[in-house]
Amino acid sequence: MTYIVKPKNHHPLLEKNELGLTRRDYEGAVSTLCAGCGHDSISSAIVEACFQLSIESYKVAKLSGIGCSSKAPAYFLNQSHGFNSVHGRMPSIATGAAMANHELLYLGISGDGDSASIGIGQFIHCARRQLNMTYIVENNGTYGLTKGQFSATNDLESKSKYGDDNLFPSIDLPSMAIQLGASFVARSFSGDKEQLVPLLKAALSHKGFSFLDIISPCVTFNNHNTSTKSYDYIREHNDALSRPDFVPSGKEILTDYPKGSTVDVPLHDGSLLSLEKISENYDPADKIKAIQNIQESQRDGKVLTGLLYADPEAKDLKEILNVSDKPLNEMDLNDLCPGSEKLKDINSGLK
Amino acid sequence: MTYIVKPKNHHPLLEKNELGLTRRDYEGAVSTLCAGCGHDSISSAIVEACFQLSIESYKVAKLSGIGCSSKAPAYFLNQSHGFNSVHGRMPSIATGAAMANHELLYLGISGDGDSASIGIGQFIHCARRQLNMTYIVENNGTYGLTKGQFSATNDLESKSKYGDDNLFPSIDLPSMAIQLGASFVARSFSGDKEQLVPLLKAALSHKGFSFLDIISPCVTFNNHNTSTKSYDYIREHNDALSRPDFVPSGKEILTDYPKGSTVDVPLHDGSLLSLEKISENYDPADKIKAIQNIQESQRDGKVLTGLLYADPEAKDLKEILNVSDKPLNEMDLNDLCPGSEKLKDINSGLK
Amino acid sequence: MKIKSVNDFVIKFANVNGSGSASANQMFAKGVFRSGIPVSPKNIFPSNIQGLPTWFEVRVNEKGYLGRREGIDLFVAMNPQSYQKDVEELKAGGYLIYDSSWKRDFGREDINILEIPLTKLCVQEFTNPKQRLLFKNLGYVGLLASILEMDKDIYISLIEEQFKGKEKLIEPNVKALNIGYNYAEENFKDYCDIKVNKSNKTDGLILTSGNDAAGLGCVYGGATVCAWYPITPSTSLAESYSKYSEKMRVEIGTEKNKFAFIQAEDELAAMGMTIGANWNGARAFTATSGPGVSLMSEFIGLAYFAEVPTVLFNVQRGGPSTGMPTRTQQSDILCSAYASHGDTKHILLIPSDPKECFDFAVEAFDLADRLQTPVIVLLDLDLGMNDWSTKEFEWDDNNQYDRGKVLSKEDLDGIEKFGRYLDVDGDGIPYRTYPGTHPEKGAYFTRGTSHDEYAGYTEDGVKNAEMLTRLVKKFQTASSLVPSPVFNQEKNTSSMGIIYFGSTDCSMQEALDVLDEQNINIDAMRIRAFPFNLEVWEFIEDHDLLFIVEQNRDGQMRTLIMAEGGIIPDKLVSILCFDGQPITAEHITNKINAHISGKPALVAS
Amino acid sequence: MKIKSVNDFVIKFANVNGSGSASANQMFAKGVFRSGIPVSPKNIFPSNIQGLPTWFEVRVNEKGYLGRREGIDLFVAMNPQSYQKDVEELKAGGYLIYDSSWKRDFGREDINILEIPLTKLCVQEFTNPKQRLLFKNLGYVGLLASILEMDKDIYISLIEEQFKGKEKLIEPNVKALNIGYNYAEENFKDYCDIKVNKSNKTDGLILTSGNDAAGLGCVYGGATVCAWYPITPSTSLAESYSKYSEKMRVEIGTEKNKFAFIQAEDELAAMGMTIGANWNGARAFTATSGPGVSLMSEFIGLAYFAEVPTVLFNVQRGGPSTGMPTRTQQSDILCSAYASHGDTKHILLIPSDPKECFDFAVEAFDLADRLQTPVIVLLDLDLGMNDWSTKEFEWDDNNQYDRGKVLSKEDLDGIEKFGRYLDVDGDGIPYRTYPGTHPEKGAYFTRGTSHDEYAGYTEDGVKNAEMLTRLVKKFQTASSLVPSPVFNQEKNTSSMGIIYFGSTDCSMQEALDVLDEQNINIDAMRIRAFPFNLEVWEFIEDHDLLFIVEQNRDGQMRTLIMAEGGIIPDKLVSILCFDGQPITAEHITNKINAHISGKPALVAS
Numbered sequence A, B: 001m002t003y004i005v006k007p008k009n010h011h012p013l014l015e016k017n018e019l020g021l022t023r024r025d026y027e028g029a030v031s032t033l034c035a036g037c038g039h040d041s042i043s044s045a046i047v048e049a050c051f052q053l054s055i056e057s058y059k060v061a062k063l064s065g066i067g068c069s070s071k072a073p074a075y076f077l078n079q080s081h082g083f084n085s086v087h088g089r090m091p092s093i094a095t096g097a098a099m100a101n102h103e104l105l106y107l108g109i110s111g112d113g114d115s116a117s118i119g120i121g122q123f124i125h126c127a128r129r130q131l132n133m134t135y136i137v138e139n140n141g142t143y144g145l146t147k148g149q150f151s152a153t154n155d156l157e158s159k160s161k162y163g164d165d166n167l168f169p170s171i172d173l174p175s176m177a178i179q180l181g182a183s184f185v186a187r188s189f190s191g192d193k194e195q196l197v198p199l200l201k202a203a204l205s206h207k208g209f210s211f212l213d214i215i216s217p218c219v220t221f222n223n224h225n226t227s228t229k230s231y232d233y234i235r236e237h238n239d240a241l242s243r244p245d246f247v248p249s250g251k252e253i254l255t256d257y258p259k260g261s262t263v264d265v266p267l268h269d270g271s272l273l274s275l276e277k278i279s280e281n282y283d284p285a286d287k288i289k290a291i292q293n294i295q296e297s298q299r300d301g302k303v304l305t306g307l308l309y310a311d312p313e314a315k316d317l318k319e320i321l322n323v324s325d326k327p328l329n330e331m332d333l334n335d336l337c338p339g340s341e342k343l344k345d346i347n348s349g350l351k
Numbered sequence C, D: 001m002k003i004k005s006v007n008d009f010v011i012k013f014a015n016v017n018g019s020g021s022a023s024a025n026q027m028f029a030k031g032v033f034r035s036g037i038p039v040s041p042k043n044i045f046p047s048n049i050q051g052l053p054t055w056f057e058v059r060v061n062e063k064g065y066l067g068r069r070e071g072i073d074l075f076v077a078m079n080p081q082s083y084q085k086d087v088e089e090l091k092a093g094g095y096l097i098y099d100s101s102w103k104r105d106f107g108r109e110d111i112n113i114l115e116i117p118l119t120k121l122c123v124q125e126f127t128n129p130k131q132r133l134l135f136k137n138l139g140y141v142g143l144l145a146s147i148l149e150m151d152k153d154i155y156i157s158l159i160e161e162q163f164k165g166k167e168k169l170i171e172p173n174v175k176a177l178n179i180g181y182n183y184a185e186e187n188f189k190d191y192c193d194i195k196v197n198k199s200n201k202t203d204g205l206i207l208t209s210g211n212d213a214a215g216l217g218c219v220y221g222g223a224t225v226c227a228w229y230p231i232t233p234s235t236s237l238a239e240s241y242s243k244y245s246e247k248m249r250v251e252i253g254t255e256k257n258k259f260a261f262i263q264a265e266d267e268l269a270a271m272g273m274t275i276g277a278n279w280n281g282a283r284a285f286t287a288t289s290g291p292g293v294s295l296m297s298e299f300i301g302l303a304y305f306a307e308v309p310t311v312l313f314n315v316q317r318g319g320p321s322t323g324m325p326t327r328t329q330q331s332d333i334l335c336s337a338y339a340s341h342g343d344t345k346h347i348l349l350i351p352s353d354p355k356e357c358f359d360f361a362v363e364a365f366d367l368a369d370r371l372q373t374p375v376i377v378l379l380d381l382d383l384g385m386n387d388w389s390t391k392e393f394e395w396d397d398n399n400q401y402d403r404g405k406v407l408s409k410e411d412l413d414g415i416e417k418f419g420r421y422l423d424v425d426g427d428g429i430p431y432r433t434y435p436g437t438h439p440e441k442g443a444y445f446t447r448g449t450s451h452d453e454y455a456g457y458t459e460d461g462v463k464n465a466e467m468l469t470r471l472v473k474k475f476q477t478a479s480s481l482v483p484s485p486v487f488n489q490e491k492n493t494s495s496m497g498i499i500y501f502g503s504t505d506c507s508m509q510e511a512l513d514v515l516d517e518q519n520i521n522i523d524a525m526r527i528r529a530f531p532f533n534l535e536v537w538e539f540i541e542d543h544d545l546l547f548i549v550e551q552n553r554d555g556q557m558r559t560l561i562m563a564e565g566g567i568i569p570d571k572l573v574s575i576l577c578f579d580g581q582p583i584t585a586e587h588i589t590n591k592i593n594a595h596i597s598g599k600p601a602l603v604a605s
């Protein structure tokens, strides 16, 4: 287990990254979520990851559905355009947006209600299309914004705050994503920044559909002791696959893990996700095994976290559809309009 | 491989079952599907299964979405009520209907477009709720009724009739169903009645969510030689797990398979699905293994058919929700209305 | 100057949400109600769970005027974030109560300030940090009880009732109440000129919300299946049904449920389940709000055309799109009446108070079964989620459910050939059968595609047009079955009329009295259903000028009236309010006065 | 008796679907078109793939009257299943052609029967069983060429063009044509008094469908993203876009696509993708039909309120519900104009022929960008899927796309504070920015929840009401930008007017001429867009009696006019046709005559 180990050297807020920006420059509006909400920790992990990667905020599009989680994009990356769409439909908005301009970085934030219930169809088909985006589900096992109904990721053994039993098995989004064609799939925990930040950095650097299922306790409606998505429960049942470290492209690989105990996942831009093996079952390249691992650990009451699956070679939707490299939204009449001569030909063809 | 072996003794159409009915009594309107359409074979397998099980047609509700496949319920069981709903939404209609009266047998017919695209959310959640129904996808890898677009179950290697490549990986509904809580999952082929009929009989006898993915070639739009859902392709790549035989409750088990080579799956009503092992991988009780089998065979370019998974002990939605045994649609005012005295109490409570 | 008033004032609370204030404020209102004075508490909450400004308004009015009224007499300001705006709302001579643990100058000379160091007092008295926070709320309730000279025992009983079963909590709560009460007794004796005097004006009334009432109505109306998806402000309707069912619908002995309550995966599924259950002979309903109605519209069209009874509660909120999920509007009239593509029209029932929500819920199932079509009951957030002082629920044990034209096995035995869509009785309503009724007869295929009288699929366009025309006839039949409008007068005496509907009723009663005092004679009609019946058209016919009061931007009810009735539009004048707050009597009277005098109104629309 | 006519007749084909007949029938029509006579082929097909009756009607009319006309002059009856009904449709003196391989008595003395043993002939000539079936179709085309005295070479060229690249197939096809041609030359020389004489009335015309034209218009209009879900009758619109894009939008050198064509998983996703792409600055559209529009309505409300340009083609089919998927109607007017919950209104464009489909497709993108709102282009099955003799497409190479108010990096540099929803110009239209434009300025949050001028989330209801009111202003601006109505007359001269729209145009031209011959003077206006502009209102104002011709049950355009314009309903008389067939000129004139004379019309509505 990797968390609770706090980051060793404290980074002052004013430290600068390669762009000369501080963490502050990656923040957003003040959160209106409940104090202690896991979603806020994820926002700050996103800030950290973007800061460390020296991402240009204005080249990021933040997309979401509806829910407490879907509000989160307002709380990071102030200089990014955001789109808070309708419930469960972020993936289609992301797909259209990414087709219009493949050069931005698409970061989708959703909730377990948003993605596993009303939005499960869009989630599935977005993964299947291998859209180049990072898709995060801030998974609290509940409908936070509508006040605590069970979501479809809630576990069978879990009870509600008011003592009601959850009657149905949980939907495991990571195994679904792997099956469907996602090429980067990880699970993490909002309370474990040391694991989360490198995974986020790798996901953001990965080309293709990167999916992160982040357990993110809802302190108001699903943090009681009969919940399986509470801080305590996750801390106790977390079974980390690996301790990740992310090395941007062009940087030397510097990990302090003993040799031989690491797996390196090279990403398309040359950056490396370097992973210290913790679990033996670990092989992020084997799809079928990955699903099996997840399901076995679920059966055994454990919550497997870490990088579950990665295929750095996978194509993304733009390539699959063979869309041109000049962003479609930059094309003008000269690029797009076949003109009057061609139309004359068409007319003659229709005689 | 089990098919092509034609049934040994030919049953004349006028043979009678326990109810004194002939196969004719289980037929429906004349099909308007294309000659040779796999869906018609499935309809006749359903007729056969219902005949053999001596099902009372009027105790069956036939439900469907929209598509060629969804028209099929008109072509069997004339004496059953049918509901041809809207595209992709059969599962919710079935759920409501089954809640209203748990005593009927619910038979849902859908297509791969209907279930894997527009209806994937309802499919998933219906399986997850363990609705007591038999859910059949007549899987032809294409949108028959709208003239041959690729469906989401079409395989990556497949080409359209017109030579276009299918660009996206296929969605495997059986592994999804198993993962989500379906308690009876099988795959078969419309051209293999010997396998299909016993599976159908078992599915109809099973209590809980029974899912059958039946490969059903579309002769008009997806039966060319670059299709992976054509008659020829399936005949060549079919990898049967088992040769099934269905023994209704109270009947002696009479299979002519050599001893030790069979697995018996007892269903809740005492009937037995007796399976001759063909493949070694075969254990219909192991969920995780089942999914692995499916995926490995898919990876290896095989189409695994037979009973993939069964849990005869599983609860169904009515039990999960603890709904009373008297069908809700038979309850009258005396059963349902709390009356004026109770209302007075409620009034006082609101003072 | 001090405002002086007995049993007639508006008090507003400003709090931070998630701090437990709503239940304390609710308790304050209930105390007034128990003192015999009608109240209308309104919770004005943000679309968020914790930490944002939230308000709670209570109008206390012995005459029973319970619509929203602008201008606050008493303000309990517990949220420094919103002090500035809050204090502005206070009328001159009004009273401001605030937590003087942190002293503050409000810069207004014309108000009366009551300082109480609530935080400090609570910190002194309680050690548990949660209690320190929570009990501030009961503290100001105690203070109010004192300055308004209310019977403190009422609140003590309310606390006791609330913590029945958790008796340990009674004592600290009462202590908290006393903190405020005693502080006020010591410091503000006779300070405040607003009083609550015991009365008997709540005899025969109860305090409840439209959602609670409608959920209960579904239980009484015999609904056995509820499929829904959470959405504000409709969630509590489904929850009410579930709560009452769990109490009153469990089989004795087996402990099994005589109902099925299903949280669907989305609104489409919720509607599908509702249709499936009704098709199969159970009474089933769903509850949602605007976005849900949009998502359900394909299914609504199916139920219309395949003629499946369906009950849908649409608790309207601020639109369009996700809009203002925690504010009220009446802006789904058109999208409900004409929901779905193609030529469709749907029955609407529009209750105006919780009692009517109960009654119309019951009636909705009868109408749906009788007419075999969707019935949409239109509430709004104000009516659905706020508690109203409303008449007691009534039930006549001789009531019977009208299950409509359903053929039994015996009926079928007597019929030559069953035609699911045959208009046997000439009222446009055909007969139906439940699946599983008869071994040989009565089976048919339900479909949303074109069909003939025998439910057979047809592509004969003329046949299909006949079916569509029969649906028009059925809709005409419906107009004689739906609830009639309610008139304010026994006989029309004016050339001017007002048309209104739904939750506007409470402000309208007051407006009509004010107009009467101003010697403006005007007839009034409250529409309660669509299609409009003869009485609606007669009222419109009878008047030269009609004001239509609506809580939306586009005058949707006016549109519906014009579209359906062929009404000369010039005589239909809209009075609109769409800022998400319930309309006030003043807004209505100002607009009418302005129109009559030809001067612009004082209130912005 | 024999019907005698030159270049003016209606021919109908009855076939079994899936048998290749549609393309032969199409070829027949094209042959007539190439002979210089305008034609309007109409495919009347079942909602199924193979084996059911299907019909194909071709009106041939030198004057250019191309609306449907009842009464068949020539019937090619190739489907014994439907003989009975088919023969009834034939006018007295008409000609029946059937496959006399199986002889048959049709029991009508008043028609002329041409027997040709097509099956037998094909069996003689061809060995491949598929060809034996398929070539019967070309056989009767050959026969028709002969009896109508057409130039056979036209058909030979058509065959050659069709099989360009598969030359081997030309010979057997020509042979099949000749089977019928030669048989007729031998047996029916001078038998038939209906003739096709070469003319020049198709100069400047092309033969194409509305869907094909609209798809091409999207290419010319600069659409780069199309997301859709298959549904009849809109599928071929998306496919046309894809086909033309693949031809004309591939980057030379890289062979990469300057477009993205995505088959979505359903209509909700298709609309979401369209909105996402437009939000990000690409021109994107989707195409669907009624059920899809219902499913999209939540998203349409989002695009309206968040002000994202969106183009949606709704190719209307028979409703409600799944209805008549292969029949035509104009019954989605209201559900399109008011789509979604809350107060919403949307731009509609209503083309009346393929040329206008092309033009309005181009215009839709300009309007959507300019107005930042959904633009819904309403076609119908008849217009979308059938080939029409329509004017040639035109394109002026000086055209520019109007991308509306989009701020560039430079623009942003010059702006103090960017307000996404600020009404800077007073026309209700704010400025927008594309993501990724400027490192520091112009980022904002798009949302369907209530927001202020700076796109900040707000729960201030008054602020929100301001935003909603600005949208009303924007809609007013729209009315001056959308296409004006088209008038039949230069100046109004009658007190009566006719209002019509869309595909009705072709029957209306004929009806107007007939009325003129009957000395009924009547002005006519074709509405082309919603919101209605001043010219529309003036026309209505100018007339005492107005007929509104619509292909739906409920008179939806009439409703819209009344609702929006405050029009006295008594002067608006509906002429309706909703049996799924295109309305005929006769239907229109009968209804008008009946109304004027006070007698009931001869045609059922």
Ligand SMILES: Cc1ncc(C[n+]2csc(CCOP(=O)(O)OP(=O)(O)O)c2C)c(N)n1
Binding pocket: A066, A067, A068, A069, A070, A086, A087, A110, A111, A112, A113, A114, A115, A138, A140, A142, A143, A144, A145, A146, A151, A218, C229, C230, C231, C232, C267, C291, C292, C295, C322
């Ligand atoms: C169409 C529609 N249905 C329902 C809602 C109400 N709604 C808002 S948020 C939400 C669920 C949110 O749950 P989740 O996605 O898990 O987010 P969380 O609040 O738990 O972070 C629902 C049902 C809505 N806004 N729109």
Ligand SMILES: Cc1ncc(C[n+]2csc(CCOP(=O)(O)OP(=O)(O)O)c2C)c(N)n1
Binding pocket: B066, B067, B068, B069, B070, B087, B110, B111, B112, B113, B114, B115, B138, B140, B142, B143, B144, B145, B146, B151, B218, D229, D230, D231, D232, D267, D291, D292, D295, D322
């Ligand atoms: C809401 C909606 N969208 C689209 C359609 C058009 N449509 C009819 S059937 C069909 C697909 C059918 O495919 P599948 O379910 O695989 O059935 P098949 O015809 O292949 O058996 C579609 C898209 C529709 N009827 N309704």
Ligand code: SF4
Binding pocket: A032, A033, A034, A036, A037, A038, A039, A068, A069, A140, A144, A145, A217, A218, A219, A220, A221, C049, C050
């Ligand atoms: S309700 Fe739960 S999910 Fe929502 S903000 Fe509060 S803690 Fe977070």
Ligand code: SF4
Binding pocket: B032, B033, B034, B036, B037, B038, B039, B068, B069, B140, B144, B145, B217, B218, B219, B220, B221, D049, D050
């Ligand atoms: S099109 Fe395909 S699926 Fe449809 S009936 Fe024909 S063969 Fe069957």
Ligand SMILES: [Mg+2]
Binding pocket: A067, A069, A111, A112, A113, A138, A139, A140, A141, A142, A143, A144, A151
């Ligand atoms: Mg959640």
Ligand SMILES: [Mg+2]
Binding pocket: B067, B069, B111, B112, B113, B138, B139, B140, B141, B142, B143, B144, B151
């Ligand atoms: Mg299919």
